[in-house]
Amino acid sequence: MDSAWKYRGRVITVEDVAFIRGLIAANTETSRRTLSKKLCEAWGWRQANGALCDMVCRGLLLMLERSGQIALPPVTYKRHNPLAHRARPAPVLLDQTQIEGKLKDLGSIAIEQVRRTADEPLFNSLLEHHHYLGYEQPVGEHLKYVCWAQGRPIACLAWSSAPRHLGSRDRYIGWSAEARRRNIRFIAYNTRFLILPWIRVPHLASHILGNVTRRLPGDWERMYGHPVYFAETFIDPGRFRGTCYRAANWQLLGLTTGRGKNDQTNKPNRSIKEILGLPLAPRFRQLLSQL
Numbered sequence: 001m002d003s004a005w006k007y008r009g010r011v012i013t014v015e016d017v018a019f020i021r022g023l024i025a026a027n028t029e030t031s032r033r034t035l036s037k038k039l040c041e042a043w044g045w046r047q048a049n050g051a052l053c054d055m056v057c058r059g060l061l062l063m064l065e066r067s068g069q070i071a072l073p074p075v076t077y078k079r080h081n082p083l084a085h086r087a088r089p090a091p092v093l094l095d096q097t098q099i100e101g102k103l104k105d106l107g108s109i110a111i112e113q114v115r116r117t118a119d120e121p122l123f124n125s126l127l128e129h130h131h132y133l134g135y136e137q138p139v140g141e142h143l144k145y146v147c148w149a150q151g152r153p154i155a156c157l158a159w160s161s162a163p164r165h166l167g168s169r170d171r172y173i174g175w176s177a178e179a180r181r182r183n184i185r186f187i188a189y190n191t192r193f194l195i196l197p198w199i200r201v202p203h204l205a206s207h208i209l210g211n212v213t214r215r216l217p218g219d220w221e222r223m224y225g226h227p228v229y230f231a232e233t234f235i236d237p238g239r240f241r242g243t244c245y246r247a248a249n250w251q252l253l254g255l256t257t258g259r260g261k262n263d264q265t266n267k268p269n270r271s272i273k274e275i276l277g278l279p280l281a282p283r284f285r286q287l288l289s290q291l
Helices: 014-026 032-043 054-066 120-130 167-173 177-186 204-224 243-247 284-289
Strands: 004-007 010-013 109-113 142-149 152-161 187-195 230-235 251-255 274-279
Touching (some): 010 014, 010 054, 014 032, 014 054, 167 274, 167 284, 177 187, 204 243
Antiparallel strands (some): 142 152, 230 274, 251 274
16 A cells, blocks of 8 residues: 555554554454444544544545455444435424514524424424425534524524535635644534525524524534634525625635535536635634644
8 A cells, every 4th residue: 555545634554554454353353343443542533522433433444445455354233224214304384474574673583503402303394395405414513503583483504514625715714734634623614594485584694694603602612512713604606695694794715616525536516616704713713723
Protein backbone atom coordinates (compact mmCIF):
# COMPACT_ATOMS: atom_id res chain seq x y z
CA MET A 1 0.00 0.00 0.00
CA ASP A 2 0.99 3.67 -0.12
CA SER A 3 3.04 5.07 2.78
CA ALA A 4 -0.16 6.62 4.16
CA TRP A 5 -3.88 6.58 3.43
CA LYS A 6 -6.59 8.91 4.58
CA TYR A 7 -9.92 7.76 5.92
CA ARG A 8 -12.51 10.23 7.27
CA GLY A 9 -9.78 12.75 8.03
CA ARG A 10 -7.42 10.30 9.75
CA VAL A 11 -4.06 9.40 8.23
CA ILE A 12 -3.52 5.61 8.17
CA THR A 13 0.14 4.63 7.93
CA VAL A 14 1.87 1.33 7.15
CA GLU A 15 2.60 1.05 10.88
CA ASP A 16 -1.12 1.48 11.65
CA VAL A 17 -2.01 -1.37 9.29
CA ALA A 18 0.64 -3.57 10.92
CA PHE A 19 -0.85 -2.76 14.32
CA ILE A 20 -4.33 -3.74 13.07
CA ARG A 21 -2.99 -7.04 11.71
CA GLY A 22 -1.42 -7.76 15.10
CA LEU A 23 -4.68 -6.90 16.87
CA ILE A 24 -6.59 -9.33 14.64
CA ALA A 25 -3.97 -12.06 15.15
CA ALA A 26 -4.21 -11.65 18.93
CA ASN A 27 -8.02 -11.84 18.91
CA THR A 28 -8.84 -14.64 16.49
CA GLU A 29 -12.11 -15.56 18.19
CA THR A 30 -13.33 -11.97 18.48
CA SER A 31 -16.17 -10.47 16.45
CA ARG A 32 -15.64 -7.63 14.03
CA ARG A 33 -17.58 -5.31 16.29
CA THR A 34 -15.38 -6.08 19.28
CA LEU A 35 -12.25 -5.66 17.16
CA SER A 36 -13.47 -2.23 16.13
CA LYS A 37 -14.01 -1.22 19.75
CA LYS A 38 -10.59 -2.54 20.77
CA LEU A 39 -8.96 -0.54 17.97
CA CYS A 40 -10.82 2.64 18.96
CA GLU A 41 -9.68 2.21 22.56
CA ALA A 42 -6.07 1.53 21.53
CA TRP A 43 -6.00 4.64 19.33
CA GLY A 44 -8.05 6.83 21.67
CA TRP A 45 -10.48 7.31 18.78
CA ARG A 46 -13.49 8.97 20.40
CA GLN A 47 -16.24 11.41 19.51
CA ALA A 48 -16.58 14.78 21.22
CA ASN A 49 -19.10 13.29 23.66
CA GLY A 50 -16.64 10.55 24.69
CA ALA A 51 -18.28 7.71 22.74
CA LEU A 52 -16.03 5.45 20.65
CA CYS A 53 -15.89 6.15 16.89
CA ASP A 54 -17.10 2.59 16.38
CA MET A 55 -19.00 2.95 13.10
CA VAL A 56 -16.23 5.00 11.47
CA CYS A 57 -13.68 2.43 12.63
CA ARG A 58 -15.73 -0.43 11.19
CA GLY A 59 -15.81 1.39 7.87
CA LEU A 60 -12.03 1.71 7.97
CA LEU A 61 -11.59 -2.01 8.67
CA LEU A 62 -13.88 -2.92 5.77
CA MET A 63 -11.97 -0.60 3.44
CA LEU A 64 -8.65 -2.19 4.42
CA GLU A 65 -10.06 -5.70 3.97
CA ARG A 66 -11.50 -4.90 0.54
CA SER A 67 -8.13 -3.52 -0.56
CA GLY A 68 -6.39 -6.72 0.57
CA GLN A 69 -4.45 -5.16 3.45
CA ILE A 70 -6.06 -7.17 6.28
CA ALA A 71 -8.25 -10.27 6.72
CA LEU A 72 -11.14 -9.78 9.12
CA PRO A 73 -12.80 -12.69 10.96
CA PRO A 74 -15.98 -14.05 9.32
CA VAL A 75 -19.26 -12.24 9.96
CA THR A 76 -20.97 -14.04 12.85
CA TYR A 77 -24.18 -12.02 13.10
CA LYS A 78 -26.09 -9.86 10.65
CA ARG A 79 -27.84 -7.19 12.64
CA HIS A 80 -31.31 -6.16 11.56
CA ASN A 81 -31.12 -2.59 10.32
CA PRO A 82 -34.43 -0.80 10.95
CA LEU A 83 -33.25 2.17 8.85
CA ALA A 84 -32.87 0.06 5.70
CA HIS A 85 -36.65 -0.21 5.29
CA ARG A 86 -37.77 2.79 7.32
CA ALA A 87 -41.37 3.77 6.59
CA ARG A 88 -41.83 7.30 5.32
CA PRO A 89 -43.34 9.66 7.92
CA ALA A 90 -47.13 9.49 7.86
CA PRO A 91 -49.17 12.65 7.24
CA VAL A 92 -50.50 14.46 10.31
CA LEU A 93 -53.97 15.98 10.40
CA LEU A 94 -53.50 19.75 10.79
CA ASP A 95 -55.55 22.91 10.73
CA GLN A 96 -54.52 24.36 7.37
CA THR A 97 -56.55 27.55 7.62
CA GLN A 98 -54.47 30.30 6.09
CA ILE A 99 -52.76 32.75 8.44
CA GLU A 100 -52.03 36.14 6.90
CA GLY A 101 -51.10 39.52 8.31
CA LYS A 102 -48.29 41.38 9.99
CA LEU A 103 -45.64 39.70 12.10
CA LYS A 104 -46.71 41.66 15.20
CA ASP A 105 -50.26 40.36 14.82
CA LEU A 106 -49.14 36.73 14.85
CA GLY A 107 -48.58 36.83 18.59
CA SER A 108 -45.85 35.10 20.51
CA ILE A 109 -43.84 32.44 18.66
CA ALA A 110 -42.67 29.40 20.63
CA ILE A 111 -39.54 27.65 19.34
CA GLU A 112 -39.02 24.07 20.50
CA GLN A 113 -36.08 21.76 19.91
CA VAL A 114 -37.91 18.45 19.33
CA ARG A 115 -35.10 15.93 18.77
CA ARG A 116 -35.74 12.98 21.14
CA THR A 117 -39.12 14.40 22.21
CA ALA A 118 -42.75 13.42 21.58
CA ASP A 119 -42.99 16.06 18.82
CA GLU A 120 -40.18 14.61 16.68
CA PRO A 121 -42.65 12.56 14.54
CA LEU A 122 -44.59 15.79 13.87
CA PHE A 123 -41.41 17.45 12.63
CA ASN A 124 -40.58 14.49 10.38
CA SER A 125 -44.10 14.46 8.94
CA LEU A 126 -44.19 18.19 8.23
CA LEU A 127 -40.94 18.03 6.26
CA GLU A 128 -41.94 14.87 4.43
CA HIS A 129 -45.24 16.27 3.19
CA HIS A 130 -44.65 20.01 2.88
CA HIS A 131 -40.95 20.55 1.99
CA TYR A 132 -40.01 20.11 -1.67
CA LEU A 133 -37.06 17.87 -0.72
CA GLY A 134 -39.07 15.79 1.74
CA TYR A 135 -37.74 14.34 4.98
CA GLU A 136 -34.32 12.72 5.14
CA GLN A 137 -33.05 10.98 8.27
CA PRO A 138 -29.95 12.90 9.42
CA VAL A 139 -26.69 11.13 10.20
CA GLY A 140 -24.46 12.28 13.04
CA GLU A 141 -25.14 15.21 15.34
CA HIS A 142 -28.36 17.03 14.51
CA LEU A 143 -31.18 19.11 15.99
CA LYS A 144 -34.78 19.63 14.93
CA TYR A 145 -36.95 22.67 15.65
CA VAL A 146 -40.69 23.23 15.40
CA CYS A 147 -42.02 26.79 15.72
CA TRP A 148 -45.56 27.41 17.03
CA ALA A 149 -47.96 30.36 16.94
CA GLN A 150 -51.63 30.55 17.90
CA GLY A 151 -51.42 26.94 19.04
CA ARG A 152 -50.40 25.69 15.59
CA PRO A 153 -47.07 24.63 14.03
CA ILE A 154 -45.90 27.25 11.55
CA ALA A 155 -42.29 26.36 10.68
CA CYS A 156 -39.56 23.71 10.95
CA LEU A 157 -35.77 23.92 10.83
CA ALA A 158 -33.30 21.02 10.61
CA TRP A 159 -29.61 21.29 11.53
CA SER A 160 -26.89 18.68 11.14
CA SER A 161 -23.12 18.19 11.07
CA ALA A 162 -21.34 20.29 8.44
CA PRO A 163 -19.63 19.01 5.27
CA ARG A 164 -15.94 18.38 5.93
CA HIS A 165 -14.61 20.16 2.82
CA LEU A 166 -16.11 23.43 1.56
CA GLY A 167 -13.58 25.66 -0.12
CA SER A 168 -15.21 29.08 0.19
CA ARG A 169 -16.17 28.46 3.82
CA ASP A 170 -12.71 27.23 4.69
CA ARG A 171 -11.12 30.31 3.10
CA TYR A 172 -13.56 32.59 4.95
CA ILE A 173 -12.69 31.03 8.29
CA GLY A 174 -8.99 30.84 7.46
CA TRP A 175 -8.32 27.63 9.37
CA SER A 176 -5.67 25.04 8.60
CA ALA A 177 -6.49 21.53 7.39
CA GLU A 178 -5.63 20.16 10.83
CA ALA A 179 -7.82 22.73 12.60
CA ARG A 180 -10.68 21.89 10.23
CA ARG A 181 -10.32 18.19 10.96
CA ARG A 182 -10.38 18.81 14.71
CA ASN A 183 -13.05 21.51 14.82
CA ILE A 184 -15.55 20.77 12.03
CA ARG A 185 -17.90 19.58 14.80
CA PHE A 186 -18.27 23.22 15.88
CA ILE A 187 -20.15 24.13 12.67
CA ALA A 188 -23.89 23.51 12.21
CA TYR A 189 -25.40 23.02 8.76
CA ASN A 190 -28.99 24.15 8.16
CA THR A 191 -30.31 21.35 5.93
CA ARG A 192 -34.02 22.25 5.87
CA PHE A 193 -36.12 25.37 6.53
CA LEU A 194 -39.86 25.17 6.05
CA ILE A 195 -42.53 27.80 6.55
CA LEU A 196 -45.77 25.89 6.17
CA PRO A 197 -47.48 26.85 2.89
CA TRP A 198 -50.62 28.26 4.51
CA ILE A 199 -48.62 30.75 6.58
CA ARG A 200 -48.28 34.10 4.76
CA VAL A 201 -46.60 36.54 7.13
CA PRO A 202 -43.93 38.95 5.80
CA HIS A 203 -40.58 38.89 7.63
CA LEU A 204 -41.54 35.75 9.57
CA ALA A 205 -38.75 33.60 8.10
CA SER A 206 -35.90 35.98 8.97
CA HIS A 207 -37.41 36.55 12.44
CA ILE A 208 -37.44 32.79 13.10
CA LEU A 209 -33.90 32.34 11.72
CA GLY A 210 -32.59 35.03 14.03
CA ASN A 211 -34.22 33.53 17.11
CA VAL A 212 -33.21 29.94 16.34
CA THR A 213 -29.55 30.78 15.62
CA ARG A 214 -29.29 32.71 18.89
CA ARG A 215 -30.25 29.64 20.88
CA LEU A 216 -28.53 27.06 18.64
CA PRO A 217 -25.11 27.00 20.41
CA GLY A 218 -26.70 26.35 23.81
CA ASP A 219 -29.10 23.71 22.50
CA TRP A 220 -26.21 21.94 20.72
CA GLU A 221 -24.14 21.92 23.88
CA ARG A 222 -27.01 20.49 25.93
CA MET A 223 -27.49 17.69 23.40
CA TYR A 224 -23.86 16.89 22.47
CA GLY A 225 -21.64 18.41 25.13
CA HIS A 226 -20.13 21.13 22.93
CA PRO A 227 -21.40 24.36 21.33
CA VAL A 228 -21.31 25.46 17.69
CA TYR A 229 -19.58 28.68 16.61
CA PHE A 230 -20.68 29.00 12.99
CA ALA A 231 -23.74 28.15 10.89
CA GLU A 232 -23.93 27.50 7.16
CA THR A 233 -26.44 26.56 4.51
CA PHE A 234 -26.78 26.07 0.75
CA ILE A 235 -29.18 28.03 -1.45
CA ASP A 236 -30.19 26.85 -4.93
CA PRO A 237 -30.35 30.17 -6.84
CA GLY A 238 -32.46 28.50 -9.51
CA ARG A 239 -35.23 28.14 -6.92
CA PHE A 240 -34.64 30.71 -4.19
CA ARG A 241 -33.01 34.08 -3.60
CA GLY A 242 -32.18 33.42 0.06
CA THR A 243 -33.79 36.73 1.06
CA CYS A 244 -34.68 35.62 4.58
CA TYR A 245 -31.10 34.49 5.26
CA ARG A 246 -29.63 37.75 4.06
CA ALA A 247 -32.18 39.70 6.11
CA ALA A 248 -31.03 37.69 9.16
CA ASN A 249 -27.39 38.79 8.49
CA TRP A 250 -26.11 35.62 6.81
CA GLN A 251 -23.26 36.32 4.40
CA LEU A 252 -22.57 34.94 0.94
CA LEU A 253 -19.32 32.96 1.20
CA GLY A 254 -19.11 31.66 -2.37
CA LEU A 255 -20.41 28.87 -4.60
CA THR A 256 -20.21 25.10 -4.47
CA THR A 257 -18.34 23.28 -7.23
CA GLY A 258 -21.39 21.23 -8.19
CA ARG A 259 -19.43 18.00 -7.73
CA GLY A 260 -20.65 16.68 -4.37
CA LYS A 261 -18.61 15.26 -1.51
CA ASN A 262 -17.92 11.85 -3.11
CA ASP A 263 -16.85 13.13 -6.52
CA GLN A 264 -14.18 11.09 -8.35
CA THR A 265 -14.38 12.81 -11.77
CA ASN A 266 -13.71 16.50 -10.97
CA LYS A 267 -16.68 17.35 -13.20
CA PRO A 268 -19.93 19.07 -12.06
CA ASN A 269 -22.76 16.56 -11.66
CA ARG A 270 -25.39 18.65 -9.81
CA SER A 271 -26.60 22.22 -9.55
CA ILE A 272 -24.18 24.83 -8.25
CA LYS A 273 -25.41 26.40 -5.01
CA GLU A 274 -24.65 29.52 -3.03
CA ILE A 275 -22.97 28.98 0.34
CA LEU A 276 -24.20 31.29 3.10
CA GLY A 277 -22.68 31.53 6.56
CA LEU A 278 -23.39 33.15 9.92
CA PRO A 279 -20.91 33.56 12.81
CA LEU A 280 -22.46 32.43 16.11
CA ALA A 281 -19.65 33.70 18.34
CA PRO A 282 -17.63 36.97 18.18
CA ARG A 283 -14.30 35.07 18.18
CA PHE A 284 -15.46 32.32 15.84
CA ARG A 285 -12.28 32.38 13.73
CA GLN A 286 -9.99 31.99 16.73
CA LEU A 287 -12.20 29.30 18.25
CA LEU A 288 -12.39 27.31 15.01
CA SER A 289 -8.65 27.65 14.31
CA GLN A 290 -7.49 26.31 17.68
CA LEU A 291 -5.30 23.20 17.65
